[in-house]
Amino acid sequence: MLTGKEQRGFKMRELRVQTKSRPYSVFVGIDLLTQLPILLLRHEVQTKQKLFLVTDSHVYPLYANGILGSLQAAGYDVHIAVIPAGEKSKSLETLDQLYSDAIKAGLDRSSVVLALGGGVVGDLAGFFAASFMRGIPFVQIPTTLLAHDSSIGGKVGINHKLGKNYMGAFHQPLFVLFDVKFLASLPERELVSGFAEVVKHAFIWDKQFVAWLEGNNKALMQRDLPILEEAIYQGCKVKISVVSDDERENGIRAILNYGHTIGHALESVSEYQFYTHGEAISIGMVGAAMLSVDVLDAPSSLIQDTETLLRKFSLPTRIENNWSDEALLQVMKRDKKAKLGNYTFVLSEEVGKTQVVNGISEAKIREVLQKLKRGG
Numbered sequence: 100m101l102t103g104k105e106q107r108g109f110k111m112r113e114l115r116v117q118t119k120s121r122p123y124s125v126f127v128g129i130d131l132l133t134q135l136p137i138l139l140l141r142h143e144v145q146t147k148q149k150l151f152l153v154t155d156s157h158v159y160p161l162y163a164n165g166i167l168g169s170l171q172a173a174g175y176d177v178h179i180a181v182i183p184a185g186e187k188s189k190s191l192e193t194l195d196q197l198y199s200d201a202i203k204a205g206l207d208r209s210s211v212v213l214a215l216g217g218g219v220v221g222d223l224a225g226f227f228a229a230s231f232m233r234g235i236p237f238v239q240i241p242t243t244l245l246a247h248d249s250s251i252g253g254k255v256g257i258n259h260k261l262g263k264n265y266m267g268a269f270h271q272p273l274f275v276l277f278d279v280k281f282l283a284s285l286p287e288r289e290l291v292s293g294f295a296e297v298v299k300h301a302f303i304w305d306k307q308f309v310a311w312l313e314g315n316n317k318a319l320m321q322r323d324l325p326i327l328e329e330a331i332y333q334g335c336k337v338k339i340s341v342v343s344d345d346e347r348e349n350g351i352r353a354i355l356n357y358g359h360t361i362g363h364a365l366e367s368v369s370e371y372q373f374y375t376h377g378e379a380i381s382i383g384m385v386g387a388a389m390l391s392v393d394v395l396d397a398p399s400s401l402i403q404d405t406e407t408l409l410r411k412f413s414l415p416t417r418i419e420n421n422w423s424d425e426a427l428l429q430v431m432k433r434d435k436k437a438k439l440g441n442y443t444f445v446l447s448e449e450v451g452k453t454q455v456v457n458g459i460s461e462a463k464i465r466e467v468l469q470k471l472k473r474g475g
């Protein structure tokens with residue numbers, strides 16, 4: 100399944116995602132962006148097909164010119180849409196703006212969308228691509244560490260004013276191009292947030308990956324690019340293994356929500372203002388480890404190991420503010436994974452053995468919330 104490719108002295112690694120709809124590649128490497136025109140041609144995107152580059156207001160000034168230059172040099176006709184940076188742009192209003200821009204630019208069924216940015220751009224531009232003219236192809240070019248997760252698997256969508264990710268689709272990209280060099284300009288807090296998803300991928304899948312993250316923690320925090328590349332590559336491998344088995348989230352794909360039940364509740368009660376997604380799921384993973392020890396008899400070292408690794412990545416492991424248990428439980432009840440009003444959690448028997456557990460009692464969750472709040 101894995102192939103390392105040397106091209107003119109430059110290394111790019113390729114992973115394949117097998118889905119029922121269509122297989123596709125994830126390319127990971129340093130300076131990979133230079134290969135974008137070649138990769139487009141390799142995927143049979145001809146220069147007569149219009150390209151619609153969607154990016155955000157932070158990424159645009161850093162990278163758009165370079166990309167535009169290389170695409171135009173290769174003969175492509177590129178239209179650019181720049182959305183305001185931030186979660187608020189995953190909205191119907193911004194989507195509508197993209198439709199207007201695209202129609203004015205004369206996009207048609209053969210046009211291809213390039214999503215250049217973090218998870219916000221990927222989700223929004225992907226949903227645009229899924230719906231414009233009943234679906235046109237798109238390429239994911241993730242620029243945040245977190246987006247190694249969000250760019251794979253084909254889930255795209257936008258938020259409603261009453262809640263996150265209410266409208267969406269499954270639309271698999273033509274390919275994913277992860278140039279690790281993007282991470283050099285990422286704000287520290289966003290980098291740290293992305294490590295939470297990397298740690299999650301390690302915990303749900305692979306003991307060796309956990310050990311590797313421990314051993315390479317310093318280099319990762321210092322943004323050593325080859326080490327970051329390895330972390331992304333391994334993280335993508337886990338995500339791919341899970342989604343390749345279960346494209347539409349009927350079974351195993353749910354384990355990707357490890358740490359997300361409490362995490363989503365924290366994001367929601369704090370109105371997405373206090374925690375980044377990664378910070379919230381970091382605390383959520385500690386909560387999931389505590390519940391795992393209680394419900395599944397997981398070894399108590401799971402809690403310690405989880406916390407130690409997350410702290411090494413400067414991630415929070417405790418709830419610092421006094422959000423009310425009632426408000427948190429209310430969100431957890433509404434969680435899309437909750438079935439028949441029971442609390443549902445992804446728990447871990449040990450590293451790499453993760454499962455969905457239904458029917459968890461409210462009392463047990465209250466206990467965990469108390470521990471997370473008082474630092475016990």
Ligand SMILES: NC(=O)c1ccc[n+]([C@@H]2O[C@H](COP(=O)([O-])OP(=O)(O)OC[C@H]3O[C@@H](n4cnc5c(N)ncnc54)[C@H](O)[C@@H]3O)[C@@H](O)[C@H]2O)c1
Nearest residue numbers: 157184185217218219220242243245246249254281284285
């Ligand atoms: N589709 C999925 O499967 C999936 C999975 C996980 C998360 N998500 C979604 O992803 C979103 C979060 O993604 P995110 O954390 O990447 O947030 P983001 O896209 O908002 O990016 C974070 C910040 O970093 C900036 N930025 C991005 N790349 C940069 C770079 N290289 N240099 C400097 N600044 C840069 C952005 O402008 C933004 O301000 C959420 O909306 C979440 O719902 C989707």
Ligand SMILES: [Zn+2]
Nearest residue numbers: 296359376380
């Ligand atoms: Zn997540």
